[in-house]
Amino acid sequence: MDHQSPSRKAPGLCSLRYSLALLLHFCNVAMISQRSCLTLTIVSMVNSSAPQGVPNASTSEHLDSIKNPVYNWSPQTQGIILSAIIYGMPFAQIPMGYISGLYPIKTVTSLGLLLSSLCNMLVPLAAEQGESLIIACRVVQGLSQGTVMVAQYTVWSKWAPPLERNRLTSVSVSGNMLGPCISLFATGFISQSLGWPVVFYIFGAGGCALSLLWFLLFYDDPAEHPWISLSEKEFITSSIVQVSSGGKSVPTKAIIKSLPVWAISLCCFAFSWTNTIMFMYMPTFLRAKLLINTREVRRRAGRLLTPLPPQNGVLSGLPYLLGWVFGNLAGCLADFFLARKILSLITIRKLFTTLGLLLPSLFSVSLLHPGASHLSTVACLMLASATPSFCTAGMLINPLDIAPRYYGLVKGITILFGIIGGLISSTLTGIILNQDPESSWLKIFLLMAALNVTSLIFYLVFMKVDVQDWAKELQQIRL
The missing domain is CATH 1.20.1250.20 (MFS general substrate transporter like domains)
Structure with a gap:
């Protein structure tokens, strides 16, 4: 293309x-x-x-x-x-x-x-x-x-x-x-x-x-x-390049055999695995590491006893806000590099996928340092939760490069892998926390980092940005 x-x-x-x-x-x-x-x-x-139900209420x-x-x-x-x-x-x-x-x-x-x-x-x-x-x-x-x-x-x-x-x-x-x-x-x-x-x-x-x-x-x-x-x-x-939307049969076997599709799918699996752990279990980790009971704060807010304290609202909302900033920053930088011909498209996809999978791994493992201060722990946790957004300019948009005609279908496949990754990670993390509370976070973060690095290596080796042969058929018959 x-x-x-x-x-x-x-x-x-x-x-x-x-x-x-x-x-x-x-x-x-x-x-x-x-x-x-x-x-x-x-x-x-x-x-x-x-x-409830008290007569003299x-x-x-x-x-x-x-x-x-x-x-x-x-x-x-x-x-x-x-x-x-x-x-x-x-x-x-x-x-x-x-x-x-x-x-x-x-x-x-x-x-x-x-x-x-x-x-x-x-x-x-x-x-x-x-x-x-x-x-x-x-x-x-x-x-x-x-x-x-x-x-x-x-x-x-x-x-x-x-x-x-x-x-x-x-x-x-x-x-x-x-x-x-x-x-x-x-x-x-x-x-x-x-x-x-x-x-x-x-x-x-x-x-x-x-x-x-x-x-x-x-x-x-x-x-x-x-x-x-x-x-x-x-x-x-x-x-x-306008692609036909005619009713040709979907190249199912070719899509299943496509290594670039598998590379994107595995990265989506790891991406969702990381996001689920960071956002679902952040209050649990803070309570265990810093003795900050954010659940109790939310419970009190839910009972309408007192509004959510500002510092805890920022603590809970900042990862999302940072992720929003990083995602938009990644998109702007990627287009800037491409328009100025500073980096090729394949390098851009690899760069932002690497940032989106490797940085969360590094920041999450840094959380395990025994001498880390409260401030550094919170900072690393925020960055570990927000930096996956760099994948927006990486593997998350990569299906459009390799299969514009079947973009929706390929994207659906990769999102399905992501959902499965999120479901497995939430369940497995809960099991690890229940069975081994002392060394549970070491296992959780190391497993997450290993999955991210493994998926990233597979992606860097097998990813493509050219339209795949099985996705070119309808373009060739276009008048």
Whole structure:
């Protein structure tokens, strides 16, 4: 594929393509906020500072119970409810990756976000009906979010000029990091002032509005967009090799045998493994290493006894914010290196994949140093959680290089590997912590580092940036 810049110039940050990237960014913010807000509100949903059903309860207590209903869910039930959204995601990856190459991305993405938003707004009602309904609601929400996760990547196969793919992708995908940060800061305030059900209504309504905007403003082909300028249309269409969307059979065997696909998939497995450990078990590690009980802080905030203290809010939200910064920085640097011909495309992919997998390994192993101060421990933990975002300009966008026609399908395969990695890492880490509390973190971080390094070596050896032979067929028959 030709990665040289065309002679014509088009408007940059004020262009339609950057506006669409920003809109998709906020769509991801809404979607991930919907996914993560339950992790905080569930504390209010199952705990109360006053006994329920007391005959002489005050009027204020009665009103608070109406504003914040409480349910008798066991810890096991709470765990199932929280993880139910993950159950639906694996089933969406490969089928939706294939469908996104056949049906309009505009429809697939907007309907997926709309369904997720409606499910989010139904959570309070489903909770009243029983845990089975809320679990089913979360599974459907996971299925719809998995659809958006895959379909959105296909947008840039037609909208992103080669020298801007990294920036446009990083802008849109970085919403996945900003979403939990916003959810973390906003959920406590909304719950305290309006009640926890309003959290789901606000994030759900926001998602519905964004899905409508996406449906109205986005067109699959820039040549068909009614509001795009002529100069930008010519710039995009002349920069991108247009691929056919005809109904040819998928080269399944070739994809399965493709070493570059396996290289990307293994890195996605390691990437998700690292992210899951860092974000799910950061409070556990801080409590064990520094005796900082962030769970108790969140429990108190959930009981509406006191707002989340500022220093703990920053401690919980800073990794997401840093990840958002690093992801956008990686995209800008990658396009800068490519446009100035400082580095080749293959070197850029290898560089940012190396940074995204090797730096978390180094920072996490540094956490085990016995003489580390509290400040250095927190700094290393933040960086270990945020630096995987460098992969945004590395292996996460690599499927677009090797198979633009089957980008959605290949991306679905790699995301599926990532989901599996996250599920295994969360389960295995819990088992290690329960069985061997004394040396558990040594095993956890060394295993994570070994997996990252092994996957990285495989990637550096077998990765490619040229369109693979099995992905060229439809391009060759294009008129």
